[in-house]
Amino acid sequence: MCGTSDERLLCKEGVNGMIIPQTPIAVDHWKMTPMSPARVFFLSHMHEDHMKGLTPTWRHKIHCSPLTKRLLIDKFQFDPSQVVELEPGEDHLVSVTDSETSSFRMTVSVIDAAHCPGSVMFIFQGYFGKIFYTGDFRFSSEIMDNLPANYTTDVDVLYLDNTFCSPNCVFPTRAAATEEIIKAIEQSSDAAKILIGVRNLGKETLLMEIAKRFQCWIQVTERRLEMINLLNLPNYFQTGSESRIEAVPMDQIKSSYMKNHPEMMAILPTALYIEHPHAFTACKNISLVPYSDHSSYAELHEFVAMVRPRKVVPIVGEKSRGVFGGSVCHRADMSCFDRYCDKSPGVQIEIPDNVRNVMKRGLDHSSRLNRFKFKRNLQQMNPRRQRPKKMVFDAATPEKNQSDCTVAIATPASPSSKLNCSVIVDRCWVHQKCRLNAPKTKLTKYSVIKSNKFIRQTPIPQTEL
Ligand SMILES: [Zn+2]
Ligand SMILES: [Zn+2]
Incomplete structure (x- = not known):
């Protein structure tokens, strides 16, 4: 169901x-x-x-x-x-x-x-x-x-x-996929550098099995070695000095990179491409093996x-x-x-x-800050409250004889944008007569704060917008 x-x-x-x-x-x-x-x-x-x-x-x-x-x-x-x-x-x-x-x-x-x-x-x-x-x-x-x-x-x-x-999504057990990977390495030239694309965590068992079979260290990044040390795994991994087999981040293995390095062979032990079997066929030195942790x-x-x-x-x-x-x-x-x-x-x-x-009960109400955030978020989620409350001029001090000034109307931030205050620039409010259409734009919260001295608390009558 x-x-x-x-x-x-x-x-x-x-x-x-x-x-x-x-x-x-x-x-x-x-x-x-x-x-x-x-x-x-x-x-x-x-x-x-x-x-x-x-x-x-x-x-x-x-x-x-x-x-x-x-x-x-x-x-x-x-x-x-x-x-x-x-x-x-x-x-x-x-x-x-x-x-x-x-x-x-x-x-x-x-x-x-x-x-x-x-x-x-x-x-x-x-x-x-x-x-x-x-x-x-x-x-x-x-x-x-x-x-x-x-x-x-x-x-x-x-x-x-x-x-x-x-x-x-048909793929072998991890034991069978491991054998497939071992075979691919065996068939490669002895001089070839082997790259194995893996995520930060996972497939350690595969890497250790490869190290045992080929009696060699697995070269890893510093970051991965730190992770491996936390896992208390046997000592098959090293950084720094060159090793024939290297575990690299998965996204490092790209066709464009491998085509320029024919002396290397890359193995991608993943079933992610199972519905795209021809994903890397154009690149002879990338081997896709459906070794899956799912x-x-x-x-x-x-x-x-x-x-x-x-x-x-x-x-x-x-x-x-x-x-x-x-x-x-x-x-x-x-x-x-x-x-x-x-x-x-x-x-x-x-x-x-x-x-x-x-x-x-909602979120933890123990602090005033949380109460404030809770109320603010509630306001953001309630569209009925999103009426213009303040006005902000987006230019310098408006001058009465200036005919092309624009007025920005600040509304509470939208639910999807917590940091940015949604601001609509509308027709000239100071000079009612000119009724110019200013281009629509958005100002950030910072802009609103910067222009704070121009904020007027009186809401603009809807008829004037
Ligand atoms: Zn996972
Ligand atoms: Zn997941």
Whole structure:
């Protein structure tokens, strides 16, 4: 069964996280608005598309795996007391309202997602029933073996990593893809420099396997070595001195670059181009191998058939774009899983009053600053309040005998632009007679402040505009 359009809209382009409807739970969702009901925050793993909006200025507690906690603290300077570690393979009691004293708690089971170091899946159980949130994951039979001892099916909603949910997404296991990569390196000239395109985090197992097979160091960037040291991995990596095999950022491998370096061979271990098999065929020294940290279409079917949820909701929204900017909305169609879904009626969700109050309360009202921001944001969201209130002259002091002066009318900032004050330049107000049409323009908030001495508090009568 497909997720409702509301649920899909929560998953905006480029942001693979969401607030679970009728709960204060947010997973990989860090965009707070004044009316947001989110109060308890979970981070599935440290990939960029799951962290948009998360900065060290974040004020709420973050729940994640111990490894992710270590990376958050060391790489992003988060305060350790702000990050709550949840050990994989265990059940945890977490307050639904993010308050230590709250009696409304849910059980959170944490399972290794086999996607990248520190990545986990969550099973939430509480007044809302049972929710299984996969985050990004690569299915294998071991994943099901790692489920908590008290795990039963009876999942109400499965939030699924649908990155490759298309019948075209057929690719081998990571072990088979590793062999393919080893073979490609073996077939290259001994003198060839091998570049392997990877993201900042992930595919360490592949790199270590290559190092073992070829008995050589893997050259990495300083930044990546710092990350590897935090992961406590065996010593297969080095910076500085030249090594035959080098792990480079994925976007460094481009046809234009590789054509000019025939002495090199590049390997892109990714399934991102699975629906574009001819993406790099024009460039002989780039080898595309579908080594994937996400589940294939067949694996997704196997997984959903085992979980038997009542409903499946895609994590990657239909507005997301593929590698060449093309639409991948077909991958958000979950109707292909209908046949596995449990048709029995699920729980009727009744939100406890305390939880409802906390969800309604809006953002933390403890400081005057927050109250001010809350009120200002509310005003920005309410178009009825966006009437001209002040006037700002965009030129120097208007002179009465000047016939071509222009008048700018400041309106409250629009919801989409918090910093810029939307300003419309209209007809001359000082010289009613001239009625000149000035060109429309926009002034920044700075311009308004600079011209403050010209602000008049009296609203301009609508008839004069
Ligand atoms: Zn990921
Ligand atoms: Zn992702």
